[in-house]
Amino acid sequence: MSTIDVYWSQRRFGQTARRDWWWVQPLAIFLGLSAFFIYANWAAFQGKFYSWGPYLSPFYSPEIFGDSPHSWFGPKPAWWPAWWPYSPAYLILWAPGLFRVTCYYYRGAYYKAFWADPPACAVGEPRKHYLGERSFPLIMQNAHRYFLYLAVLFVACLAYDVWKAMWFRDAAGHASFGIGIGTLILAANVVLLGGYTFGCHSMRHLTGGRLDRLSESPICQKAYDCSSCLNRRHMLWAWMSLTSVMFSDIYIRLCSMGIWTDWRIL
Amino acid sequence: MATATFRVWRGDREGGRFQDYSTVVSEGMVVLDAMHRVQAEQAHDLALRWNCKAGKCGSCSAEINGMPRLMCMTRLNQLPLDKPVTVEPLRAFPPVRDLVTDVSWNFEVKKSIKPFKSRVPDAPDGTWRMAQKDVDRVQEFRKCIECFLCQDVCHVLREHRKFAEFAGPRYFVHMAALEMHPLDVEDRTAELKGTHSIGYCNITTCCRKVCPENITITENAIIPLKERVADRFYDPLTKLFRILRGGDSRRSTGPPR
Incomplete structure (x- = not known):
C-alpha cells in the first residue's frame, strides 16, 4: 500500500481539541480494574475464609486441593513446596483471569486506561512507537478462544456450586434443601458470568460467525443468534460479572468471619 | 437571534x-x-x-x-x-x-483489496440462490458512506501513521462485507494478516463511536475478521480440524443445500 506525507505535527500526550470530559471513562476503568485486581490478589493470597456452610467463593471454585469440605482431592498436595505459600485459588484463578485479560472488550479498555494507547479517541499519545497486536507479546491475545474453553468449564463448576449451595447441613450432618441470601448471590453470579462468557466475541465466532452460509446450519444459527444477542451488551456483562464475582467473595468471606449473617429464605 | x-x-x-x-x-x-x-x-x-x-x-x-x-x-x-x-x-x-x-490514499487502499468473486451460478440460467438471513449480515456494512471519519479517528493512522501497512477500519468493513458474503469464494485472510495488518488494531472502538451510519465496525466487522485470522494462523486446533476435514469448512462453494 502507498504511504502519504505527514503535514500535521504529532500531538503531545493528552493534547486534544475535545471539550468533553474524555478522561472520565479511562480513569473510571483504571480505578475499577485496579480495585478488582488488588482485591482479587488479596483474596487469593488469604487462603482462608473462602467457604461458609454450603457456599464456596467463586475465587476458589473449583477447589482442587484445599481444606474446606468443597475440596475435590483433599488437602494441599504433599509435593507443594513448604516454603511457598499455598492457596487453592492459585491453582485456578489464572484461567478466568487470562480469559478477561484477552477479552476483546477489556483489551480495548485497558489499552486506553493503563497504557494510554490511545488515552481516548482523538487524544494525543505518550509514545511514537507502536506494534499493536501483531507481534510479541500482544500477539498472544489470539489465544483468547482457548481461555474461553476453560471459562465455560468454570461456569459449569460455578453452576454446580449453586446446586450445592441449596443443601444446608444441620448439626447432625443431615442435608436439607434450602435457599439463603448466599444461594441467590451465587446464582446471580453464575447468570452474569454466563452472560459474559456466552456472549464473548470468540464464542460468537465459534458458534456461527466463522460460517458464510449460516442458514445451512440451523443449530449454529440459533447459537449464533443467542451469542450475538448477549454480545450486544458485552461491556455491561463484563462489568456486572466482575462486580458479582467480587461481591460473592466478600459476602462469603464476611459470613465466614462471622461479621455478616446469612439469612435463610427457605 | x-x-x-x-x-x-x-x-x-x-x-x-x-x-x-x-x-x-x-x-x-x-x-x-x-x-x-x-x-x-x-x-x-x-x-x-x-x-x-x-x-x-x-x-x-x-x-x-x-x-x-x-x-x-x-x-x-x-x-x-x-x-x-x-x-x-x-x-x-x-x-x-x-x-x-486529500483522502485519495483511501482509494489506493481499496484497489489493493481482492474484489468480489462469486461461485459458479447455482442455476442453469446463470443465477444464484441465497438465504436472506445470510445476506442480512453483510447489509450493515453496505451502509458505509465513505466519509473516512473512522480512518481519521483510528490512532494507528492518525497518531502512528501506519499508512503503508494498515488498511484502516473503513477497509476492514469493506473486506468483512466481501469475506462474509454467502456467494463470495475469494480468500482474503492472508492479506488481512499481512499487507493490511489487522493485527495493528487494538480495538479502541473509536471507529464505531464516530461512524455516522452507526455501523458496528469493531464488533461486527473487525473482531470477526480477527477471529478468522486467528483460525487460520494462530489456532493449532482449528488447523488440525481443517487438515482432517480436508479444507475450509466456513465456505461452501456449491449451491445451497
Missing part, C-alpha cells in the same frame, strides 16, 4: 492558523449551515466540501470540537456555544486547503 463563534482552521500544506468568526445562529442549524453563513458573509474564500447535506454523501467530514464528525449532521444545539466551536480538517490526511483534505 443568538450569536456563536466558530474557530475555523485556515491554511494549506504550507501551514495555517485558527481564525475566529462570529455569526448569527438559529434553531435547527447544523455546523455546515454556520460554515456556509461564514463563507457567504465573512470569508468568501473558505474552502469546504459538501454535497447532500443529509449525511449520505460523506463529503463534509471535519473535526468539530476535536471529534471527527459530519458537519451536516452536527446540530448546533448539541454543542456548547458559550465557547468558540473549533472546526478543523481531518487530521489524519494531508490538508488541501482550509477544511478540505
Whole structure:
C-alpha cells in the first residue's frame, strides 16, 4: 500500500481539541480494574475464609486441593513446596483471569486506561512507537478462544456450586434443601458470568460467525443468534460479572468471619 | 437571534492558523449551515466540501470540537456555544486547503483489496440462490458512506501513521462485507494478516463511536475478521480440524443445500 506525507505535527500526550470530559471513562476503568485486581490478589493470597456452610467463593471454585469440605482431592498436595505459600485459588484463578485479560472488550479498555494507547479517541499519545497486536507479546491475545474453553468449564463448576449451595447441613450432618441470601448471590453470579462468557466475541465466532452460509446450519444459527444477542451488551456483562464475582467473595468471606449473617429464605 | 463563534482552521500544506468568526445562529442549524453563513458573509474564500447535506454523501467530514464528525449532521444545539466551536480538517490526511483534505490514499487502499468473486451460478440460467438471513449480515456494512471519519479517528493512522501497512477500519468493513458474503469464494485472510495488518488494531472502538451510519465496525466487522485470522494462523486446533476435514469448512462453494 502507498504511504502519504505527514503535514500535521504529532500531538503531545493528552493534547486534544475535545471539550468533553474524555478522561472520565479511562480513569473510571483504571480505578475499577485496579480495585478488582488488588482485591482479587488479596483474596487469593488469604487462603482462608473462602467457604461458609454450603457456599464456596467463586475465587476458589473449583477447589482442587484445599481444606474446606468443597475440596475435590483433599488437602494441599504433599509435593507443594513448604516454603511457598499455598492457596487453592492459585491453582485456578489464572484461567478466568487470562480469559478477561484477552477479552476483546477489556483489551480495548485497558489499552486506553493503563497504557494510554490511545488515552481516548482523538487524544494525543505518550509514545511514537507502536506494534499493536501483531507481534510479541500482544500477539498472544489470539489465544483468547482457548481461555474461553476453560471459562465455560468454570461456569459449569460455578453452576454446580449453586446446586450445592441449596443443601444446608444441620448439626447432625443431615442435608436439607434450602435457599439463603448466599444461594441467590451465587446464582446471580453464575447468570452474569454466563452472560459474559456466552456472549464473548470468540464464542460468537465459534458458534456461527466463522460460517458464510449460516442458514445451512440451523443449530449454529440459533447459537449464533443467542451469542450475538448477549454480545450486544458485552461491556455491561463484563462489568456486572466482575462486580458479582467480587461481591460473592466478600459476602462469603464476611459470613465466614462471622461479621455478616446469612439469612435463610427457605 | 443568538450569536456563536466558530474557530475555523485556515491554511494549506504550507501551514495555517485558527481564525475566529462570529455569526448569527438559529434553531435547527447544523455546523455546515454556520460554515456556509461564514463563507457567504465573512470569508468568501473558505474552502469546504459538501454535497447532500443529509449525511449520505460523506463529503463534509471535519473535526468539530476535536471529534471527527459530519458537519451536516452536527446540530448546533448539541454543542456548547458559550465557547468558540473549533472546526478543523481531518487530521489524519494531508490538508488541501482550509477544511478540505486529500483522502485519495483511501482509494489506493481499496484497489489493493481482492474484489468480489462469486461461485459458479447455482442455476442453469446463470443465477444464484441465497438465504436472506445470510445476506442480512453483510447489509450493515453496505451502509458505509465513505466519509473516512473512522480512518481519521483510528490512532494507528492518525497518531502512528501506519499508512503503508494498515488498511484502516473503513477497509476492514469493506473486506468483512466481501469475506462474509454467502456467494463470495475469494480468500482474503492472508492479506488481512499481512499487507493490511489487522493485527495493528487494538480495538479502541473509536471507529464505531464516530461512524455516522452507526455501523458496528469493531464488533461486527473487525473482531470477526480477527477471529478468522486467528483460525487460520494462530489456532493449532482449528488447523488440525481443517487438515482432517480436508479444507475450509466456513465456505461452501456449491449451491445451497
